[in-house]
Amino acid sequence: MSKVDTLTLAGASPQYLAWLARERRGQRVVRGTQLAILLVFLVLWEVLPKALIVNPVLTSYPSALWPTFLELLKSTPQQASILVHTWATVLATVLGFTGAMVLGTAVAATLWWWNALYKVLDPYLVVANAMPKTAFVPIFYIWLGATLSIYGMSLAISVFITILMIYSGFQGIDPNKIKLAQTFGATKGQILRKVVLPGSVPTLLAALKVNAGLSLVGVVVGEFQSANLGLGYLIQYGAQIFKMNIVMTGITILAIVSSLMYLAISWLETAVMRRR
Amino acid sequence: MAAPAASPKVELRNVNLRYFGIEGETEALKDVSISIAPGEFVAIIGQSGCGKSTLLSLISGILLPTGGAVLVDGKPVTGPNRKVGYMLQQDYLFEWRTILENAVLGAEIQGADMAKASARATALLTRYGLGQFLHHLPRQLSGGMRQRVALARTLCTEPDIVLLDEPFAALDSQTRLALSDEVAVILRRERKTAILVTHDIGEAVSMAERVIVLSRRPGRVKSDHAIRFAAAARPTPLAARNAPEFNDYFNTLWQELEVHVEG
Numbered sequence: 001m002s003k004v005d006t007l008t009l010a011g012a013s014p015q016y017l018a019w020l021a022r023e024r025r026g027q028r029v030v031r032g033t034q035l036a037i038l039l040v041f042l043v044l045w046e047v048l049p050k051a052l053i054v055n056p057v058l059t060s061y062p063s064a065l066w067p068t069f070l071e072l073l074k075s076t077p078q079q080a081s082i083l084v085h086t087w088a089t090v091l092a093t094v095l096g097f098t099g100a101m102v103l104g105t106a107v108a109a110t111l112w113w114w115n116a117l118y119k120v121l122d123p124y125l126v127v128a129n130a131m132p133k134t135a136f137v138p139i140f141y142i143w144l145g146a147t148l149s150i151y152g153m154s155l156a157i158s159v160f161i162t163i164l165m166i167y168s169g170f171q172g173i174d175p176n177k178i179k180l181a182q183t184f185g186a187t188k189g190q191i192l193r194k195v196v197l198p199g200s201v202p203t204l205l206a207a208l209k210v211n212a213g214l215s216l217v218g219v220v221v222g223e224f225q226s227a228n229l230g231l232g233y234l235i236q237y238g239a240q241i242f243k244m245n246i247v248m249t250g251i252t253i254l255a256i257v258s259s260l261m262y263l264a265i266s267w268l269e270t271a272v273m274r275r276r
Numbered sequence: 277m278a279a280p281a282a283s284p285k286v287e288l289r290n291v292n293l294r295y296f297g298i299e300g301e302t303e304a305l306k307d308v309s310i311s312i313a314p315g316e317f318v319a320i321i322g323q324s325g326c327g328k329s330t331l332l333s334l335i336s337g338i339l340l341p342t343g344g345a346v347l348v349d350g351k352p353v354t355g356p357n358r359k360v361g362y363m364l365q366q367d368y369l370f371e372w373r374t375i376l377e378n379a380v381l382g383a384e385i386q387g388a389d390m391a392k393a394s395a396r397a398t399a400l401l402t403r404y405g406l407g408q409f410l411h412h413l414p415r416q417l418s419g420g421m422r423q424r425v426a427l428a429r430t431l432c433t434e435p436d437i438v439l440l441d442e443p444f445a446a447l448d449s450q451t452r453l454a455l456s457d458e459v460a461v462i463l464r465r466e467r468k469t470a471i472l473v474t475h476d477i478g479e480a481v482s483m484a485e486r487v488i489v490l491s492r493r494p495g496r497v498k499s500d501h502a503i504r505f506a507a508a509a510r511p512t513p514l515a516a517r518n519a520p521e522f523n524d525y526f527n528t529l530w531q532e533l534e535v536h537v538e539g
Contacts, residue, residue: 180368182338184382184433185356194385198372 060244065252068245072234080229086253088230089219093261096154096215101208103155104162109192111163112170129160134221141226150222150230157218158211165210169203170196205269212261220254231257283350285469286312286335286437292343293330304330306494307344312469314436317460319472319484323533327495328473329365332439335471336362348437358386361435363443367426369414375401375425376410382433393432400428404458420451427459431466438463440472444479456483457513464510477533481525482513489532499532501525 009017042062049056072082111118133156140149140156173196181195223232231250238246293305304327312318322328333339334346337356346353348360361382369378376397383393401410404424406417414422423443430438443459444452460483463470474480480487481503491498505511505519516522 174368176364176366177368177370179338180362180364181381181385183336183356183360183362183364184385185358186385190385194381195370198370201372 057242057244060248064245065249068249069253072246072249082234082249082253085229085231085234085250086257088227089216089223089232089254090257092150092154092219092222092230093212093215093257095151096218097158097208097211099151099155100158100162100211100215101204104159104166104207105204107159107163108166108170109197111167112192112196113188118167125160125164129164133157133218137222137225140222146226146228149226150219153218153222154215155218158214161214162207162211165207166200166203169200169207172203173199201272205265205272208268209262209265212265213258216254216258216261284311284347285314285316285349286310286471287347287350288331288334288344289347290344291334291341291346293327293334293339294342303494305334305341306496308490308495308497309344310488310497312471314469315467316486317463317470317472317484318486318488319474319480320488320490321474321477321480321529321533322490322495322498323492324475326490326492328475328490329441331490331495332362332441332471332473335437336360336439358433359436360439361430361433361437362439363426363430363441365442366446367414367419367422369422369425369429371414374411374413375406375417378414378425379428379432381429386433388433396434397428397432400431401425404428418451419447420455423447423455424458427462431462435468437469437471440470440474442474442476445474453514459483460513477526477529478517478522479513481522481529482516485510487525487529489529501529 009020012020045059046061046063048054049059049061069082072079075081075084111121133153136156137149137153140152143149144152177195177199178191181191186194219230220232220235223230224236227233231254235247235250235254238244238250288308288310291305291308292303295302295304308331310318320328320331330339334341335348335353337346337353337360340354348357369375370381373381376394379397379401380390380393383397384390398407398410401407401424404427406421406424406428409417409421414425417425423446426443440459444456447455456479470484472480472484485503487501487503489498489501490496503521503525505516505521507519510516511519
């Protein structure tokens with residue numbers, strides 16, 4: 001079987017070259033369209049308020065964001081720098097989803113170990129997962145105080161879905177792989193460490209993706225209520241004093257933070273899955 | 277029944293096995309008595325669902341009989357036994373482990389000396405023509421190569437008894453013939469006691485020196501055939517398929533199985 005090196009393309013058939021060109025053109029069209037959508041959005045956001053078709057007080061403009069951002073960078077006695085706010089939000093999010101991953105994996109492993117425990121707890125887990133966790137924001141504030149309540153919400157919002165996802169991943173391991181380990185006399189602990197956990201890495205990554213997004217939601221909603229720091233707080237503050245520039249800058253930074261988180265997880269996924 | 281001269285390597289005495297489920301119980305094996313001598317290569321054939329695989333699970337100790345006794349080297353089986361290696365219907369290689377890491381899995385689980393196990397696995401894999409794939413991942417190998425890795429994984433723990441549960445069923449027919457030939461030769465050379473479960477009569481006759489036919493569920497020993505070839509040395513499985521006796525054995529066993537389709 002002859003294989004053509006994509007880098008040099010020496011000896012490639014004209015049909016292959018044509019196919020390759022079509023593929024690349026297709027890719028460019030997709031990227032171009034994606035970029036165009038973003039541009040149209042930004043232009044409309046800039047032009048519609050400027051033309052007073054929509055009320056600029058309600059929407060602000062993209063061009064107003066950068067000066068606002070520079071303004072917010074400075075820390076004043078009344079207001080911490082936006083970098084400090086961003087850091088607080090990122091820290092709480094990372095702590096939340098990391099905690100949810102660790103706790104979720106531990107609980108899922110315990111449930112896998114004692115199937116009877118899973119049978120007992122199953123309905124409670126399903127209900128706990130379906131509950132709108134953000135309803136607990138005020139209670140968490142009373143119980144845990146300003147900072148810890150944010151961390152608590154960040155964890156609480158993602159831990160139940162993590163448990164359920166990882167547990168079902170554990171259940172999905174091919175029973176024949178477990179049987180194989182048993183034929184060598186594997187103990188339950190060995191089956192967990194050598195078959196179930198390594199076999200569930202794709203599930204763990206999927207849980208992490210869901211998790212990170214949810215934790216960010218938990219943090220922002222928590223900050224609306226209880227914090228004097230964080231992007232959620234900044235957005236809430238901006239809305240109260242009716243400064244849309246602050247609100248929109250905060251939201252834009254949130255969008256950037258969640259994109260970066262998504263990229264980091266995708267990178268991790270590629271790095272881990274390269275071995276598979 | 278061909279009575280083995282030496283004390284049996286594997287013995288099943290009036291073994292019964294019932295599976296329990298909410299909807300009821302299933303009698304998989306009923307009053308099965310089989311005695312297998314050291315170094316013997318036995319094939320067990322029967323239709324699907326006759327309890328062939330159950331029989332292997334009992335010998336390997338991952339399943340205990342509901343009645344009767346299973347003995348290996350004269351001792352009752354109470355759990356997985358290091359003397360017994362088990363090759364399943366598919367390779368079940370762990371996709372996150374390299375070929376070498378897969379081959380030493382059993383040794384790792386049994387807490388063996390890993391340096392020795394690695395050396396042994398490397399030697400086995402090299403002998404099976406996989407020397408340059410030691411650090412590849414299973415997905416980079418063909419079905420036949422993967423099943424050879426599974427064989428190395430089984431033999432790496434140095435079992436005396438090798439159980440083969442239709443280990444070639446998932447392969448295409450050419451690979452299947454070539455690999456069953458290879459495996460039979462390897463197991464004979466290493467003087468392993470081998471028990472092959474299959475529903476392929478040709479495979480049973482060509483590989484084994486004794487074929488046991490199980491009846492339909494609940495499985496019982498229906499008949500027990502010694503397979504002898506006139507040739508001085510036992511022919512390899514591929515050669516055996518061309519021996520004049522092959523067709524006679526094939527037809528006899530075919531009729532044995534056929535009876536159950538009708539009855």
